[in-house]
Every structure is written in C-alpha cells, then in structure tokens.
Amino acid sequence: MARRQGAVVVSLLAAVLLGACLPAPAAAGVQLSTLPKALDVTASAKPGQVLHSGVDKVTVTWSLNTTEPAGADAAYKSVQVKLCYAPVSQKDRGWRKSNDDLSKDKACQFKLTQQAYAAGARGSFEYTVARDIPTGSYYVRAYALDASGTQVAYGQTGPAAAFDVAGITGIHASIKVAAGVFSAFSVAALAFFFVVENRKKNK
C-alpha cells in the first residue's frame, strides 16, 4: 500500500513539473485591426474556381496599394503569403476560427511563401496547391514583415471572393487491396479455428 501511495505522489509531482515546464502562453501578438491594408493582393484563381491539390497552380501578386503614399513601404523587408479559410469553411469548425490577435489566429494556417520585398515593384509567386490542403473555400492574404519579422501591413483577396480547393482523398488502390486482404485473412483464420476445433470435439 505504501508503495502505491509513493507511486501516486511521484506521478503527481511529475505531472505538476511537466505543467510548470510547458512554455508559458505566448505574449499577445499583433492585432490585425491595427495593421494598415497597404498591400494590393491579387490571385489568378477566379472566385468559385476549383483547384485540384497537387495539380493546379495559382499565381499570387502583390504591390503597394496606390492609395498609400509612396515610400510607406520603406520598412517592409519581406512578404509572407498565406492561404486563409473563407467563412463558409470556418462554420462549425472551431479549430479554424479567426482571431484579431495574429498569434492566436487559426484562419490562415498555410504558408505559401516568404520572400524579400522589393519596394515599388510588383512581387509574385506561383504556388502549386499542396497535397495537404483540405477541401474547402479559400482566399489569399499577404503580410508585409519588417526586419524583425513582425507584421506591419497586410492585403488580401477575400474573404468575400473565395476560390475552392478540391483536396486529395488519400486513398490509393494499394491501401484498398491491403485492407481487403487483411480483413479476409482475419475472418478466414477465425472460421478455420472454429471449424477445426469443432471437428476435433466431435471425433
């Protein structure tokens, strides 16, 4: 009994230590509402168009919004382009919820590219839709990052206009065959034992 009590105490201590060692919740990130919408972002996919993952491509282009004064992009060092869920794909799925605090935001989970920003010029990137993008509706958002990697401006193609992605199912013929073979083996083995033992019993 004392040994079990000892085990309980040790496990409790371990659990508490584990909890203490876990990273403290991250400091609050940049708020999206405070960022200027200084980038003009376009995507080659038209609203409602269906892209197939692994096959189709989409070209994203960005440049400084013409309403911004020239030179406003002096601080922009790099651009990070992300794929974001459109509201229809966020419905009833709490793990895709948008949050104004960018460190807690879960709507833009897929990073397409991060590359240097050329002031005054038009940047672009051709993206082949990755095989791990799930089926759903998306739009593109680009953040302008300063030298320290913090977001200082952004631009997006949605959320009103969104294009669709048809994700892969992940099912291959080989998986189907293997599943069928193993299942059949399982049932057959059981039947075999049953029949053999019944015969032995009746002898």
Next chain:
Amino acid sequence: MASGDGAAPMGSSLHGASAHEPAFAFSTEAGRPAEEKDAAAAKQFDLPVDSEHKAKSLRIFSLANPHMRTFHLSWLSFFTCVVSTFAAAPLIPIIRENLGLTKTDIGNAGVASVSGAIFSRLAMGAVCDLLGPRYGCAFTIMLAAPAVFCMAVIDSAAGYITIRPYWTSTMFNIKIIGTVNALASGWGDMGGGATQLIMPFVYEGILKCGVSPFEAWRVAYFVPGLMHVVMGILVLTAGQDLPDGNLRSLQKQGDANKDDFSKVLLHAVRNYRTWVFVFLYGYSMGVQLTTNNIIAEYYYDRFNLDIRVAGIIAACFGMANLVSRPLGGVLSDIGARYWGMRARLWNIWILQTAGGAFCLWLGRADALPASITAMVLFSFCAQAACGATFGVIPFVSRRSLGIISGMTGAGGNIGAGITQLIFFTLSNYSTGTGIQNMGIMAMVCTLPLVLIHFPQWGSMLLPPSADADEEHYYASEWSEEEKSLGRHSASLKFAENCRSERGRRRNAILAGPATPPPDSTPEHV
C-alpha cells in the same frame, strides 16, 4: 463424502442446515473425494489453487498456463481493442481536414464510437457464458479487424471486450479477484492513453517516408488493425476458457454444465444490483471514455497548446490506467480483508465521488499547472472507481456473471454516449463548462450505490441480516429442480470461497466452535 460412487450421501438434503456443513457434502463429479482431487490439482498448476482450481495468487511476470497466460492474453486483447477504438482521437486534426468534418460530425463520431460497443458488450456476456470467453474474445477481436482496416469514417469500434473481467474471474480466486480484474482492465484501458502516443508516432514516421498527410493517417491505421489479427490468433492458440480446459471439451466430458441462456438472462435482469451497477459504471468508465475523446482538443483550444503537446497530456490521462485501475482493485481487496463487502462498496463511492469533484475542478481551472493536476487526480479516481466496481461485480451473481459483466460494461458505454451527447455535442457552451457539468453529474449519480445490499454482507449504511448466508444467496438463483440435479454445485463452491467477504471480525466470531470432521454423517444433527 465417504461414498466413492458419486451418489449423494445420506442426509444430504440437510445440507445447509447448520453453518458448519462442508460445502461439498455431495458432489456431481464422478468418484474421487475432494482431498485427492485437490492434491492432483496442486501438482497440475503452477500457481496455488483453491477448490475451484482458481489461482490464489498473482505472479505478473509469469506466462504459466493457464492462469497467468489468461491474464496476459486478456489484458493484451482488451488493450488492442481500446487502441483501435481511440486511434482516431490523436489524429483528429488530420482526419477532420481530410474528410471535411464539422464539430457536430466529430461529436457524433465520438458518440457513435462508444455507443457501437454497447450492443457488443451486451452480447459478449451471453457469448462468454455459452461459448466460453476464448471464442468470445477471438470472435470480437478478429471480426472487428476488418472494421479497423476499412477505417470507417465513424469509428465502428465494436471490439470492446467485456470478457476480461469475466475471463479473469473464472481463473482467479476471490481474495485477489479485485486486484486481478483491475490489473487486466487497467492495462487494457491504458490503451486509450497509449494510442495517443502510438498513433502520432506511427503517423510521423510514415510522413517522413514522404507520404502526404491524408494518406499517412490511413496507412497508420493498419497498425491497430494488424494488432487485432495477431491478438486474435494468439488468443485462439494460446488461451483456454477455464482452469481445467476449454469450455466445449469440458462440456462434452460433463464437467462444466451447459446452461440455459434464457434462465441466465432472467437472473441477471431480475437482480436489482445489476441495474444499479449498469447505471453507476456510466459515471466512472463512461466519464473516462468521454474524456479520452475530448481532452486533447480541450487543451489545444483552451490553452493554445501545440497539438502534439495536447496529445501528450491527453495520453497521460489514459496511461494513468497502468496504476490507477489496479489501485482501485487493490484498495477493494484490502478493505474487504478487514471489513468485507461493506468496505468494497464504500471504496467505490469514495473514489467515484472524488473523481467527480476533480472533474469539476478540471473544468474550472484557468491556469495550466492547476488544470493538469486536476486532470491527473480526476483520472486516478475515476479509473480506480472502475477497478473497484469490478471488484464487486463477481459477487452479484455466480450463474449470470458473464451477462452482468457485459451489461455493466455496456452501461459504461451508454453513460459515455449520453455524456458526450448532452455536454459536448448538443451543447452551446464551451468544453470547459461541459467538463464541469460532467463532474457534477458524476457526483450526483454515484449516490444510488447506497442501494446495493447483500443480505449476508450488508450494504454501505445497513449491516447484514443475521440469518442470511452466502450459500442461500447463490443457490437462490437455481430452481429446486435444478438443485436436485446438482447443477448448482459450482455456485456452492463459490459461496464457500467467498465467505471472506464477511470481513475479519465476523469470520473470527464464526470460527469459535470447532467444525465437525468432514466425514461425520449428518444423522447426528
């Protein structure tokens, strides 16, 4: 006793008239007196055994046939089924994207995964009583394998095994029954935590081979599927139903009596204690199953943890079964040594209520260390309560043990399904509030335990009746006609062995006057 031809000795109709009659005043086995048989049995088995050839002690690292081997096969096969049932839980973040699931879909899948097992648990009890636990186990595990392989969208985890408490109950003696059942079940239930570590590990390994995520999780599912097939074959080749052999061959020899299913079911259903335990188990095991399904997501959402860290914490909840469920059984056995059955009942109540209280704390905790502490304590108490419950179930009935075990297990799943439905799927409030409500419900719904009363042992609040004894309780499940055929001999042996449930004090009082020598004829009574 002195007759060698198997006929009932003179005066056997007075059996039970005095409390000192030896339980084997007559026997249905051909020939040999009991002493010779026991000596033969002692040579045949590796562990010390009692009159029913059940082992009196447990040696964990042994694989001796049949007792220890049964124990290991039992917990391993249950472990396999729990692993495959909860294999989806840690991979939900990938699966929900691949299949486009919504919160409602995931909730329904969780409910379905525990509900699907309800019918199989009920059926298992009957199957064990009729076909023997070995085939019951093998059937479930091997017929569930195709389901695992086909990776159904809704987990059709019909492979819950109820036989482990039944199977070990027939193999191990009363005094250690609590410990044994709890060990086998606990290590099996640990599968719920193990799967939260195994599946992501396998999945990551497959990812590294260059497979895309939506294919990788499907391939990862082959691991639990293959475990099913391997375990099924092991059970069929290495297991046996009862200490003396397999059920069908024993039935042929006439040693084990084939029972009538409808009678077995009737006695299970008419015993009110069955229904109390069916209800109660939903609030120890049911709560545990629900938590297995939702806890990783809870930590991911509430504390913004990385999905892998959330999975590790979730694994801790299930892995605690390694010690906590057996602990419940051990506490049950220790309490019974001093105070008998009443201690076992109080043990269940204390553990299950404490579990509910810690669950309430878990839902309220805002800081991560407090939350994890609450979760660990909650897991210990709820799982220990499960172990303690199955320390009492073998005593509710000897004739219908299989069905009652099955019904109790099914009750656990029903409780899980209902809990998941009302607090986490249909609800509009947060998961944290759902957990709090689950804790409150568990505390309230443990109160019916005070209704469990054994005439010969008492209940939580009432002492035993002076004139009741174990033989009467267990023999009452058989009709007079069946008794005259001697069909209740196994129940009588069982009754004699569980006299220890009276507790130390009462047994000391009873042992006062000397017992008459075994071969004295009852004419003198």
